[in-house]
Amino acid sequence: MKRILIFTATFLFVASCVVSSAPFGNREDVEYSQKLWKALESSKLVGMNAIRSTPYTGVHPHGAILDTMDTKLTIGDHTGMVIVKKNYGGPDVSKAAVASDPDMYLKAVTVMFKRETGYDSGNQDWFWAKFKPDGSLHTNPKKMMLAGRVAKGNQAAGCIACHAGAPGGDMIFNFDR
Ligand code: HEC
Numbered sequence: 001m002k003r004i005l006i007f008t009a010t011f012l013f014v015a016s017c018v019v020s021s022a023p024f025g026n027r028e029d030v031e032y033s034q035k036l037w038k039a040l041e042s043s044k045l046v047g048m049n050a051i052r053s054t055p056y057t058g059v060h061p062h063g064a065i066l067d068t069m070d071t072k073l074t075i076g077d078h079t080g081m082v083i084v085k086k087n088y089g090g091p092d093v094s095k096a097a098v099a100s101d102p103d104m105y106l107k108a109v110t111v112m113f114k115r116e117t118g119y120d121s122g123n124q125d126w127f128w129a130k131f132k133p134d135g136s137l138h139t140n141p142k143k144m145m146l147a148g149r150v151a152k153g154n155q156a157a158g159c160i161a162c163h164a165g166a167p168g169g170d171m172i173f174n175f176d177r
Contacts, residue, residue: 022144024128029148030137032127035075036082036113037135045069045084046109046135055088055098061162063087063107065098068174073113080114080125083172106133110159112172120149124171128159 041047051069058066065088073082088098088105098105109131119125130138130146137145140158151158163171 023152024148024150025137025139025144025146026148029127030145032075033129033131033137033145033147034135036073036111036127036129037131039073039075040082040084040109040111041135043071043073045071045073045082046131052099052102055086055095055102057095058087062110063089064093065089065095065105067098067102075113078116080116082114083112085110103133108132108138112159112163120152123149123152123160123164126160126163126171130159 037046044051053067053069055065055067058064062085066085067088068083068085070081070083072079086102086106087108087110088102089107090105093105111127111129111131113127113129115125115127117125119127127148128146128150129148130150132138137147139145140151146159150160152160154161160171163173166173
């Protein structure tokens with residue numbers, strides 16, 4: 001009996017290490033994403049009272065129609081740049097349709113937030129998140145939550161792999177800072 005208990009305890013310990021050592025989507029990332037969403041709401045970048053910016057025609061994989069806003073945001077005692085991209089889609093989506101009823105077409109809110117120095121030094125310290133319109137997180141096909149260093153170590157897919165190819169080496173496509 002004792003042996004089984006020790007075995008089970010060891011197994012659970014190892015399993016939890018495996019889970020928490022994932023480069024993204026772990027509990028800490030999800031908690032931070034919730035703080036980020038709240039701060040975005042207070043700054044009127046997401047949610048019911050969000051400021052609207054002009055939608056434009058997007059490119060894969062972000063969506064047919066997009067809008068992007070950037071500003072500075074404070075979470076706890078850290079202030080950093082945030083870029084919020086709203087991804088619109090659905091049948092008969094168009095710039096005009098999104099402009100008149102954005103909430104009907106909003107599929108995802110993808111966010112890059114510049115964390116404290118050293119958070120992810122190889123990748124410009126960006127925190128990545130893909131939110132649903134209600135502030136919960138999208139998942140990848142492996143059911144991992146898309147928040148944190150997404151998907152660090154994966155050369156082929158994920159926010160980091162693709163944004164690493166953005167001009168200027170800052171991982172930002174649309175403008176250089
Ligand atoms: C296959 C490539 C690719 C992947 C994967 C990708 N992006 Fe992007 N992303 C782009 C491109 C291209 C743009 C510029 C597109 C535009 O705005 O028209 C962009 C723009 C953005 C922007 C606006 C800032 C900028 O770079 O211009 C944010 C924020 C963003 N992506 C977040 C994310 C997040 C978060 C993820 C992962 C959940 C992600 N992206 C995954 C290609 C990608």
